[in-house]
Structures are given as C-alpha cells and as structure tokens.
Amino acid sequence: MEGRSTPKEPNFNFTKKIMDSGGDTLNLCIQCGTCTGSCPSSKITALRTRKLIRKAQLGLEDEIFSTDDLWQCTTCYRCYERCPRGVDVPSIIIILRNMAVKRGDLAEAHQKNAGYIINTGHIIPFGKKQEAMRKKVGLDPTPPTTLSSEKALKEVKAIVKKTGFDKLITGSDKSIKNEESNEK
Amino acid sequence: MRNKAKYGLYLGCIAPLRYPGIESSTREVLKKLGIDFIDLEGVSCCPAPGVVRSFDIETWLALGARNLSIAEEKRVEMLTICNGCFDSLYESACSLDDEKTRKRVNDILVSAGVREYQGTTKVRHEVEVLYNEVGLEKIRSLVVNKLDLKVAVHYGCHFLSPSKYKKIDDPERPTILDDLVEATNAKSVSYRDKQACCGAGGGVRARLPQVALAMTEEKLKNITEAKADCIVTPCPFCHLQFDRGQKEMNYKYTIPVLHISQLLGLAFGINKEKLGFESHYVPVKLPARQWEER
Numbered sequence: 444m445e446g447r448s449t450p451k452e453p454n455f456n457f458t459k460k461i462m463d464s465g466g467d468t469l470n471l472c473i474q475c476g477t478c479t480g481s482c483p484s485s486k487i488t489a490l491r492t493r494k495l496i497r498k499a500q501l502g503l504e505d506e507i508f509s510t511d512d513l514w515q516c517t518t519c520y521r522c523y524e525r526c527p528r529g530v531d532v533p534s535i536i537i538i539l540r541n542m543a544v545k546r547g548d549l550a551e552a553h554q555k556n557a558g559y560i561i562n563t564g565h566i567i568p569f570g571k572k573q574e575a576m577r578k579k580v581g582l583d584p585t586p587p588t589t590l591s592s593e594k595a596l597k598e599v600k601a602i603v604k605k606t607g608f609d610k611l612i613t614g615s616d617k618s619i620k621n622e623e624s625n626e627k
Numbered sequence: 628m629r630n631k632a633k634y635g636l637y638l639g640c641i642a643p644l645r646y647p648g649i650e651s652s653t654r655e656v657l658k659k660l661g662i663d664f665i666d667l668e669g670v671s672c673c674p675a676p677g678v679v680r681s682f683d684i685e686t687w688l689a690l691g692a693r694n695l696s697i698a699e700e701k702r703v704e705m706l707t708i709c710n711g712c713f714d715s716l717y718e719s720a721c722s723l724d725d726e727k728t729r730k731r732v733n734d735i736l737v738s739a740g741v742r743e744y745q746g747t748t749k750v751r752h753e754v755e756v757l758y759n760e761v762g763l764e765k766i767r768s769l770v771v772n773k774l775d776l777k778v779a780v781h782y783g784c785h786f787l788s789p790s791k792y793k794k795i796d797d798p799e800r801p802t803i804l805d806d807l808v809e810a811t812n813a814k815s816v817s818y819r820d821k822q823a824c825c826g827a828g829g830g831v832r833a834r835l836p837q838v839a840l841a842m843t844e845e846k847l848k849n850i851t852e853a854k855a856d857c858i859v860t861p862c863p864f865c866h867l868q869f870d871r872g873q874k875e876m877n878y879k880y881t882i883p884v885l886h887i888s889q890l891l892g893l894a895f896g897i898n899k900e901k902l903g904f905e906s907h908y909v910p911v912k913l914p915a916r917q918w919e920e921r
Contacts, residue, residue, distance in 0.1 A: 465684070483824050484831075487841045515838060518677060518829035520788035521822075524798050531789075533829075540681040549682070552833035556678050560690075564671035565640045566678065573644055580651040580903040586643035587666040595669030598693060601739035608686040 457502030460542075466535040471528040472496050478522035478532055490515040492522050492532060499535060508546060513539050544611065557612040564589025564599045632663040634751070635703035637694070639712040640672050641863035642886075646870075648903015649863050652892035653708050653753065659769055659895050660761050664706060670694045673715035676785070677830040680715070688728070689735045691719030696736070696744040704749040706756060708888065710862035711828070714785030717750040721792055752786055754861045754887060755795050758803050766810045771896040773812035776913060778890070779855035779882070780805050780815045781846070781869070783862040784824050798822070807887065808859055811894035818853035820845070825860075827868035836875075843872040847880045856913055857883040859890050874908040883911040 462469050478492035479485050485492065490512045498506050507513070513536055522532040556566050563569065565588065574584040589596040603609045636657070642649040657664055671690060672679070680687040694716060698705045707713040723729045723746055733743040757766065787798040796803045799822060805815040826832070826842025847869070850858060860866045869884045884907065885893075892902050904911035 483826075483842055483845075484838065486845075488835075488838055511835070514830065514834050516829050517784070517824045517826060517831045517839070517842070519784040519824035520798070521784075521824075523789055523791075533789075537681055537684065541684055544682045550830075550834040553678055553682070553830055556675070556830075556833055557682060560672050560674055560679065565644060566672045566675050567640050567644055569644050573647075576903075576906050577643070577647040577650075579905065580647045580901050582643075582647055582651050586638055586650070587668045588638060588643070589669060589671045592669045595671070598669075598739060598741045599671050599690065602689050602693060602735060602741065603686060605735050605739045606683065606686040606689055608683050611683055 451501065451503055451506070454502035454504060457504045458500060461499055461535060461538055464538045464541075466499070466531070466538045468528075468530045469496070469499055469535055472500060472530045473528055475527065477525050477527065478530075481521040481525050482516075483519060483521065484515045484517060488512075488515040492516075496530065496532065496535065499539065507539060508543055508548065513543055514550070547614070549612070549614075554612055557608070561600065561603050561609055561612065564596050632665045632703055634662065634664040634706040634756070635667040635698045635701055636664045637667055637670060637673075637698075637705045637707045637712055637716070639707070639709045639863065640675075641867055642708055645867060646863055646886070646903065646906050648901070648906055649708065649866070649886040649888055651901045651903055652886065652888040652897065655897045655901055656888050656891045656895060659897070660757070660765065662756075662761070665701060665703060667694070667697050667701070667703075667705070670697055673712040675711055676715040676718070677711070677828050678833065681830050685732075685735075687715070688719050688722060688732050691716055692723055692729075692732045692736060692744040693741050695720055695723070695748040695750075696742050698748045699745060700742060704751050706751050706753060708753045708861075708886070709864060710752070710783040710785040711864050713750065713752040717793065720746075720748060720750050752795070752861065754786065754804055754807060758807055763806060763810045766807070766891070770811055770894045772894050774890070774894050776813040776856045777816045777854060778808050778813045779818055779850040779853060779858045780808055780821070781825065781858055781860045781865055782822065783860055783865040784828060786861055804859075804861060804887065808890065811890060813890070813894075816853045816855050818855070819849040821849075825865040825868045826872075827864055832868060839868065840872055840875055843868055844876065847873065847882065850882060851880060855882065857885055857911070859885050859887055861887045870908050878909070881909050883907070883909055883913060885911065
C-alpha cells in the first residue's frame with residue numbers, strides 16, 4: 444500500500460528487557476498522546492514521545508536506536524507529571540539510553556563529560572582561571588571536593604573501574620585527556 | 628565534640644567551578660540566616676543525572692551512594708543548591724531505600740574500598756529549606772536592600788519533578804520560589820510557559836546544543852515580553868544555560884541571570900564582591916536603585 448509503512452514484527456523479548464530494567468510502567472500506556480503534547484522538545488525536534496513509547500511497547504529495537512530521538516529529551520518530566528496512566532517516560536528513556544550507549548552510541552561531548560568525572564570527580568574541567576575566580580569571591584582556590592582529596596578521587600576511580608564505566612566510556616582505543624578549561 | 632550542624636553543604640560542579648559567586652553567596656546567606664552547616668569533604672559530582680545516569684544507571688547509583696555516605700557519616704542532611712544535584716541525590720536515595728538495591732550497590736562500594744551507605748541520608752534543596760525551615764518572616768526581617776525589581780522566576784524542572792517523590796509544591800503551578808523572591812520586596816512577574824524547561828537538561832546541552840538553545844530562546848522571548856529586569860533560578864545549570872545561552876546567541880538578549888542565593892545576598896546587603904557577578908557573561912546590570920554602594 445503506497446504511503447504506508449510495512450507492518451513490523453513485534454519483539455516482546457526486548458519489551459520485557461526494558462520492563463525488567465525498571466521500566467515496568469511501560470505497558471500501562473494507552474497512547475493518548477498527552478506526553479507528546481506536553482513535550483517542549485517535540486516543538487522543535489522529531490521526538491514524538493507517544494510514538495517512542497509505542498515502539499518500546501512493541502520492542503522495535505532497530506527503529507528506536509536508528510535515530511537521535513532518545514537524546515532529544517531534556518528529562519523535564521512534563522510527560523510523567525501529566526500522564527494519566529503513570530507511565531514513567533523519563534526513566535524508560537534513560538533505560539533505552541543505557542542500552543544505546545552499550546551499543547556504542549555515545550556523543551563525543553558526553554564522552555568528555557564522563558572522562559572528566561573519571562579523572563577529577565567533576566563533570567567539567569577545572570584550572571587556574573577558575574581558581575582565580577574563586578579567590579576573587581573570597582573562596583578557597585580549590586573546593587573541598589575530590590579536587591582537594593587524593594583519597595576521595597581514588598575512591599571514585601575505584602568505583603568506576605568496578606562498574607566498568609571507564610571501559611564503557613573510553614571504548615577500545617579512545618583516550619580522554621583532562622584538558623584544562625579556558626572558559627570563564 | 629560532635630558537630631551540631633544540621634546540614635552538609637553539597638556544592639556540585641557548576642556552582643564551585645563556573646559560578647563561584649553562587650557558592651560564596653550561599654555561604655553568606657546561610658550564615659546570615661543562622662543555619663549551621665559543614666562542608667562535605669571529598670564529595671564528587673552528584674553525578675549528573677542527564678549524562679551519567681543516561682550512560683549507566685549502576686555507576687550513577689554507586690557514585691551517588693558514595694556521596695550520600697559522606698553525609699551519613701557526618702550525620703547531616705545534604706543541602707543542595709542545584710536542581711541537578713538535588714534530583715540526582717534525591718532519586719538515588721529513593722532507589723537505595725530498597726534493601727536489595729542498596730545491598731547490590733554496597734557490594735560495589737565495599738569492593739572499591741569505600742564505606743557502605745546505610746540508607747539514612749536526607750537530601751534537601753536550599754529553596755525548600757529556606758521556605759520550610761527558616762520561613763519567610765525571618766527572611767523578610769533580614770532584608771536591608773528592599774529590591775525594586777521585576778523578576779522572571781524560573782523554577783527549573785528537577786526542583787519539583789518528579790513530584791510523586793519530591794512532594795514540595797505543585798509542579799504545574801508552584802509558588803514556593805515566587806514567595807521567596809517576593810520576600811525581598813521584588814515582584815515576580817508572570818510570563819508565558821513559565822514552567823517550561825531551560826533546554827539544558829538530560830545531556831541535551833552537550834550533545835545537541837542547538838536544540839537546547841532553541842528551547843532557551845523560547846523562554847527568553849517570553850521573559851522579554853514580560854519586561855522582567857532579571858531571571859532568578861534555584862539551579863546553577865539553568866543559570867548557566869540562560870547566561871551562556873545569551874552569549875551563544877550573540878547577546879541578542881541581555882537579561883541578567885541570578886541564582887536565588889545571589890538575589891537574597893543582594894537583599895541582605897552582602898558585599899558585592901562575594902555575589903560574584905563578574906563570572907557571569909551577561910552583565911548583571913539592574914535598575915540603578917538596587918546598587919547603593921555601602
């Protein structure tokens with residue numbers, strides 16, 4: 444039939460995987476579309492929350508992972524706040540993102556953020572410029588966080604090693620440098 | 628002597644590393660209000676819910692549990708000054724209420740040589756502590772500069788949502804932050820789609836910056852229409868998105884952005900230097916009458 448897509452075979456094993464990973468509200472969705480109507484991202488992107496949830500219900504794995512839709516969500520929770528069925532959409536999206544990352548879909552900017560955490564305990568870099576800014580407002584140049592304690596940073600590094608996060612993020616051959624930030 | 632402080636100040640990343648004025652204002656404001664707090668030494672990023680949680684929930688929980696365990700050891704409640712930190716730590720604490728999850732995460736902590744988390748830490752947001760524990764009356768009594776400002780209040784998403792767990796205020800029609808702002812004599816103006824997201828969350832700012840900016844611009848347009856003098860947020864990440872976002876739009880808009888701690892600091896007459904407006908991209912030019920030098 445012209446203009447219509449070919450019917451897809453559902454894959455309920457994949458659906459079950461999402462639900463077993465904490466997305467157990469997935470099958471409560473009745474496709475009313477309140478989520479899409481409430482989504483600030485949908486005004487400017489191709490993300491259609493209702494459709495994404497339908498694809499997840501049917502386990503249409505390839506369709507879910509073949510676009511950037513999953514990453515257009517700011518996790519603002521409007522959909523969850525308004526859903527008449529209590530579907531925890533943001534959590535389902537996060538579970539799907541975890542799966543996408545395992546498949547190798549990790550933006551370079553995100554890889555950097557994660558690298559900063561592994562190297563410093565913080566998600567953004569810190570350098571001389573920022574130290575000076577802190578001094579100007581009367582603060583210690585270095586905040587009393589992992590940046591001030593080798594022992595604390597060691598703990599963070601041990602945790603990410605234990606969970607495999609370091610490998611997940613760096614992949615096989617990409618190394619992350621801890622660049623000093625020149626930003627204000 | 629056992630410390631008597633009730634709170635441990637949790638700094639996060641954006642405030643101490645990009646807008647130190649938010650950190651110093653917070654410290655000054657808490658002191659003025661007589662709130663006893665300690666630093667939570669050795670904490671890391673919360674870790675950021677939009678990115679780390681999106682990549683690996685288990686790592687997010689384990690790093691969160693480590694931060695929670697630092698407050699637990701000091702027997703203090705965690706006082707957060709950022710919606711992202713609040714959300715991340717609050718939600719990890721909720722997940723870790725479940726004994727099975729806690730056991731699993733503690734196994735990771737122990738094998739990494741970190742203390743276990745027993746599940747007792749309370750996670751609080753500055754705005755809610757000021758409103759519920761200090762109260763508007765006391766805040767009003769400390770105002771020495773009655774602010775004559777029209778403020779566009781931006782709540783940010785993760786202060787109130789998911790409301791099912793947080794139960795702080797109505798996420799669609801909240802008043803808690805407006806009330807706090809108005810305690811300084813400033814006026815909170817209403818504007819179109821006030822509860823809309825700034826655009827930065829969920830890792831969107833890093834991965835799809837143009838999408839984030841388009842959402843920010845929508846807000847800036849609506850705030851401009853309401854003729855606000857400034858934006859006030861309880862979240863350094865929203866703050867960053869509005870401040871740097873305007874730079875990234877080549878200053879098509881120039882609306883100053885203040886964290887609630889900076890606004891209160893201004894009203895409490897705290898030294899201008901400590902408010903740290905210098906690290907903002909959009910100059911904090913407010914109607915002259917706020918600026919009686921002291």
